Amino acid sequence: MFLDLVKRARSVRGFREDRPVTDEELRYLVECARYTPSARNAQVLKYALVNTPEMLQKVQPLTKWAGALKELNLPYPGTCPQAFIVICQDYRLNDSPCAFQKDVGIAAQTMLLAANELGLGGCMIASFSAGELKMVLGLEDFLKPQLVLALGAPMEDIRITDVGPDGNTTYYRDDKGTHYVPKRTLEELILK
Numbered sequence: 444m445f446l447d448l449v450k451r452a453r454s455v456r457g458f459r460e461d462r463p464v465t466d467e468e469l470r471y472l473v474e475c476a477r478y479t480p481s482a483r484n485a486q487v488l489k490y491a492l493v494n495t496p497e498m499l500q501k502v503q504p505l506t507k508w509a510g511a512l513k514e515l516n517l518p519y520p521g522t523c524p525q526a527f528i529v530i531c532q533d534y535r536l537n538d539s540p541c542a543f544q545k546d547v548g549i550a551a552q553t554m555l556l557a558a559n560e561l562g563l564g565g566c567m568i569a570s571f572s573a574g575e576l577k578m579v580l581g582l583e584d585f586l587k588p589q590l591v592l593a594l595g596a597p598m599e600d601i602r603i604t605d606v607g608p609d610g611n612t613t614y615y616r617d618d619k620g621t622h623y624v625p626k627r628t629l630e631e632l633i634l635k
């Protein structure tokens with residue numbers, strides 16, 4: 444069921460470091476993104492693939508995780524993602540800073556769903572040091588990183604709950620480390 448895939452594709456912030464993400468898997472994810480809709484069909488997005496130990500070590504510190512659980516400093520040591528896909532806009536094709544943000548989201552979620560089908564998981568990271576990332580990846584000036592997709596084999600217990608009457612949507616963890624993600628109910632979403 445597609446709904447099961449969507450429900451399984453949670454934002455994962457802890458990964459098995461003994462399960463690498465291969466070049467083929469990363470290329471497959473970009474192949475999935477290749478067929479996604481694109482504003483004006485301009486297809487301005489390009490993808491930097493990271494999965495070598497040296498590059499993982501350089502990219503990881505440039506990403507910021509779980510702002511609502513800052514005190515945990517996720518991901519825990521020994522549970523870092525085993526790949527990153529850095530979604531960039533090619534400003535040679537179009538230099539609008541806003542026009543393609545929806546393309547970025549569509550591509551990212553498509554790749555996240557595809558990753559889940561492969562037994563992987565991930566987390567979209569919008570909070571990253573763009574300048575340093577560009578340097579580390581050796582990106583030319585016309586390539587602007589928009590969003591980072593962190594990937595790996597998930598090792599977290601993540602559960603969806605309904606948003607309660609207080610309306611609080613902040614994710615949280617219990618003392619066993621189970622991660623809870625409150626989602627608004629269907630009734631709240633559908634306009635009457």
Ligand SMILES: Cc1cc2nc3c(=O)[nH]c(=O)nc-3n(C[C@H](O)[C@H](O)[C@H](O)COP(=O)(O)O)c2cc1C
Nearest residue numbers: 452453454507508509510566567568569570614624
């Ligand atoms: C556009 C976007 C940017 C995000 N940026 C970050 C981020 O920088 N760091 C992070 O840990 N999570 C990030 N997330 C993940 C959200 O925190 C997550 O989607 C939210 O907590 C709901 O959890 P769920 O994805 O499991 O439903 C981002 C999600 C989206 C859609």
